[in-house]
Amino acid sequence: MIDGHMHLENGPLTKEYVLEFVKEAYKKGLDEIQILDHTHRFIEFEPIYEELKQYEVQKAWLENKEMKFKDHVSDFVDLMKEVQKMDLPVKVKYGLEVCYVPQHKEYIKEVLSQYQFDFIVGAIHSIDGILYDMSFSKELLWDKYDVNHIYKRYYELVFDLIQSDLFTQLAHPDTIKLFEIYPTYDLKPTYEKMAELLNEHHMKAENNVGCYYRYNHPDLGLSDELLKILKKHRVELIFTSDAHKPSDVGSYIREAYERMEK
Numbered sequence: 009m010i011d012g013h014m015h016l017e018n019g020p021l022t023k024e025y026v027l028e029f030v031k032e033a034y035k036k037g038l039d040e041i042q043i044l045d046h047t048h049r050f051i052e053f054e055p056i057y058e059e060l061k062q063y064e065v066q067k068a069w070l071e072n073k074e075m076k077f078k079d080h081v082s083d084f085v086d087l088m089k090e091v092q093k094m095d096l097p098v099k100v101k102y103g104l105e106v107c108y109v110p111q112h113k114e115y116i117k118e119v120l121s122q123y124q125f126d127f128i129v130g131a132i133h134s135i136d137g138i139l140y141d142m143s144f145s146k147e148l149l150w151d152k153y154d155v156n157h158i159y160k161r162y163y164e165l166v167f168d169l170i171q172s173d174l175f176t177q178l179a180h181p182d183t184i185k186l187f188e189i190y191p192t193y194d195l196k197p198t199y200e201k202m203a204e205l206l207n208e209h210h211m212k213a214e215n216n217v218g219c220y221y222r223y224n225h226p227d228l229g230l231s232d233e234l235l236k237i238l239k240k241h242r243v244e245l246i247f248t249s250d251a252h253k254p255s256d257v258g259s260y261i262r263e264a265y266e267r268m269e270k
Contacts, residue, residue, distance in 0.1 A: 009265075010040040011258050013105070013129065013179065013214060013248030013267045017045050017209075021079055021087050028254040030091075032100045036258030039185050040099040040228075042248075043088065044129055047106050050081045052119050056112040058139035065144045085123050101126035105179055107133045108169045117174055130175035132184075133166045141186055150189055159184060159191040163198050170205045177246060178206065180216040182234050203241035213243050215268065217260040218250030229264040239268070 019025040033041045047053035054077045061067040070076050088102035103125040138149045162184045206213055219225040248260045
């Protein structure tokens with residue numbers, strides 16, 4: 009069993025910290041883990057976040073140098089290569105979660121081309137310069153703009169991400185739902201198109217349970233509607249905890265898998 013998405017971002021880039029994730033994975037009976045970090049950890053990716061800085065609260069969030077733009081990608085890659093040389097009870101793969109922004113597509117491509125990764129996860133975390141999943145997002149985005157417009161723009165960005173051919177895996181496809189705010193239009197045609205594009209561009213989709221235990225959303229992973237459509241199209245799914253600390257590795261992976269089977 010695989011946990012395909014977990015982050016080192018709350019700790020240092022050291023073997024000791026990585027091995028805490030490995031230990032927990034072995035304890036939970038996992039066979040493989042995929043370790044990644046958000047691109048906002050790395051100095052090389054700071055230019056793709058410029059649009060977020062137009063809002064003071066987002067600028068302040070990005071200026072937290074204990075968490076943001078503090079390491080080089082090469083430091084992470086070198087560390088993970090060393091970890092993979094170790095005799096471990098769980099297989100370890102490594103990659104990045106790229107906060108995809110269409111206007112920086114070529115820059116992202118150039119940076120990624122300089123390194124070798126086992127996988128690359130693409131994620132949409134902002135709508136035209138506004139983060140949608142933060143405590144301050146309601147004031148900046150959800151209370152200010154039409155919900156239907158937010159959803160339509162989110163999935164336009166997801167489609168662009170898939171069609172960029174930069175990624176092997178789509179992060180949390182429907183995490184836009186995290187505040188339990190929903191559009192008034194039918195999302196099924198959107199989900200159908202997303203499934204078709206994922207297959208066309210040979211990408212996996214995450215069944216990510218992060219919203220369930222980190223944001224208290226009632227869905228244990230993907231919504232029933234989206235899960236059924238992805239299964240119908242035989243989209244390759246990877247189950248992910250989105251762990252941000254070792255103790256969360258493998259959380260609700262088995263439960264999500266059993267739910268899908270039912």
